[in-house]
Amino acid sequence: MRGIADWSGRDVLDVGCGTGFHLPRFAADARSVVGVEPHPPLAAIARRRVRRLGNAEVREGSASDLPLDAASIDVVHARWAYFFGPGCEPGLAELDRVVRPGGTSFVIDNDATRSTFGAWFRRGFPMVDPDAMEAFWSAQGWSRERLTTAWTFDARDDLEAVVRIELPTAVAEEVLAEHPDLTTVDYAVNLWWRRY
16 A cells, blocks of 8 residues: 555545554554544444554544545545445545545455455355456546455464354355365455545
């Protein structure tokens, strides 16, 4: 992301920030960071995470109704939150409203066309059409960087717990049985981005 739009000295928004895991990393260099989270229990955890940071805050709100002023943000980060292709147009309109001219938005999602996890994802969610997703984002004026990451776990139990969260139960049990010794999984993602 930094290679596309560095957030040093800029105002950052993390949409769907969850427990605020990424907020301190952005706050280390940004002028200000706002995490927006629709679920009050997660927002409360995120607030605790940033309570000692003078340049970070968490607000409750949704991607389709951001609690921010117009043209108040330079860099937006949304990781596996709300922006899953068709249907997210209200959130895209909100990004148009809150991002300053010259700003950049980033959306990170699964790349189901490659990697071990991508194959598992296709099995668990066959209704997701990667070609339709690419067409949607391209039609909205977004660019894509394909990235390969990995999940690496010290304990098999940890990997199993995450797989069971990420995939439907039957598919999770199938893939875990097929890979009984696995503790590292290659994981392809799409980094969608747009300048304003």
